[in-house]
Amino acid sequence: MNCKKKVFVLLLFSLLFSASAWAGIADSGELTDASFWIRHNAAGEQVILNENEIAQFNRKIYGAGLAVTDMKSLPSSVPVDEFLPWITNTWAMNGTVYRKGKELTEEEKGQIRENLALDALPAAGETVPVRYGVTVRHAMVRNLPLADGLFDTADDVYYDNVQDSVLEAGEPVAILHESADERYYYVRLYNLFGWIAREDVALCSREQWQRYAEPEDFLVVTGRDFYTRTMGEDVFHLMGARLLLLQEKPNRWQVALPYKDDRTGQLREKHVWLAREEGLHRGYLPYTANQVVRQAFQFYGSVYGWGGAMRSVDCSSLVDSVYRTVGIQLPRNTTQLREMPGTAVDFTNLTREERLQAFTKLQPGAAVSIAGHIMLYLGTVNGTPYVLHSISSYYENDRKIYVRRVLVSDLELKRKSGLSFLESVINAVNYQ
DSSP states (O other), rough: OOOHHHHHEEEHHHHHHHHHHHHHHHSSSGGGSHHHHHTOOOTSEEEEHHHHHHHHHHHHHHTSSSSSOOGGOOEEEEEEHHHHHHHHHHHGGGGSSSETTEEEOOOHHHHHOOOOOOGGOOTTTTTTEEEEEEESSSHHHHHHHHOOOOOTTTOOOOOOTEEEEEEEOEEEEEEEEOTTTTEEEEEEEEEEEEEGGGEEEEOOOOHHHHHHHSOOEEEEEEEEEEEEEEETTTEETTTEEEEEEEEEEETTEEEEEEOTTTTTTEEEEEEEEEEHHHHHHHHSOOOOHHHHHHHHTTTOOOOGGGGGGSSSSHHHHHHHHHHHHHTTOOSSSSHHHHHSSEEEEEOOOOOHHHHHHHHSOOOOOOOOEEEEEEEEEEEETTTEEEEEEEEEEEEEEHHHHEEEEEHHHSSOOOOOOOHHHHHHHEEEEEEE
């Protein structure tokens, strides 16, 4: 074999080997490092939207029918019809479900329904007066007033039907109703209705509430997570959480941490000093493509947290946490995220080659949707698009493979249908 042929064969082998190595999940190497994607995005530090433009964009979201609301402008009463479809939806108990490994009986289902206290709600067409509260810790948002999980199989511990979302400490909630056992509040939060344990919410006046709904000055948690110490409790804050800022000094910040008066149930605050560190930022981060990528990679390797369980993220809460750091408020569910305003690319009628070409025109940080799942686009390498996402599972040779973590992959992973993620992409949206 002459030298030219040998070089050609070696080059071909190298390309084939690289393609094989790149197919599927990237477990190591430069593709799993944010700096790689940042180096390959020449326009990555350009500001996409400034502070005023983000405020305008959020107003578009509020008006798009995606269940996201401007909490600071919430009226003092809410029509019962607005949340009745949510509070009466007991789908989590449909069919055979398991609680602590045992099948939930019809009698137990009836008891849970009674705890909804629906007969205490006003008639359709009437309104409910708002009571005001602030969360005092990382709180679970449930679709039933129930602490126990309900699962589709007796041995499942990952996919609790009752778990909808989480809410960080210091978030304003509008209290609309209370469970019969008085252990849960039914609340309106910025992107959802749901049940929150009463112990996680401190009552307050409208004026106090407004300080948290529209803080004059605040820190944003920009690390994957952050802990504060309040009244003997270590309080967990996930990325995107805000802390009320009182004053700043060269090496430290003073913040107001909310807690609940055990005797009255009312909101109280503890003023503490925090050392200035990388995991906190005064105000929102600048909204650039590179910033979105940097924030997303903070979750790389984290466990998949269904509905925000296990102090981690599922696919949609990953996207939400990242974009909260730049001040964008997103809906909770993947179906709603698919309908977001912004610059959207519709993939539904594109061929494979057209899909690959469409990705090259996307801005890194775009939200890429398939049915029931959402991912963040990182960029394209040698014609192959890559995403970062919190993924539960994929299919290989008709077998379900559980990975349950935040990872980087191409779009050749398979779904139950046999189609690849690439073939299943519905749309991609740049939030701008």
